[in-house]
Amino acid sequence: xxxxxxxxxxxxxxxRLHAMYQRxxxxxxxxxxxxxxxxxxxxxxxAIFMIxxxxxxxxxxxxx
Numbered sequence: 001x002x003x004x005x006x007x008x009x010x011x012x013x014x015x016r017l018h019a020m021y022q023r024x025x026x027x028x029x030x031x032x033x034x035x036x037x038x039x040x041x042x043x044x045x046x047a048i049f050m051i052x053x054x055x056x057x058x059x060x061x062x063x064x
């Protein structure tokens with residue numbers, strides 16, 4: 001649920017900044033690229049942590 005709210009707030013922030021910069025296409029592209037880079041990086045980090053946790057569970061349970 002928190003991720004959905006973060007995405008919605010990010011889109012609102014992009015829309016407001018885009019309007020603040022007189023609807024500059026370059027600024028919009030920059031904002032979208034930065035937003036996507038942050039979201040992709042966070043998804044990758046969560047996936048890495050999930051894989052690490054599952055490996056630790058296998059080792060601790062004796063099924064390695």
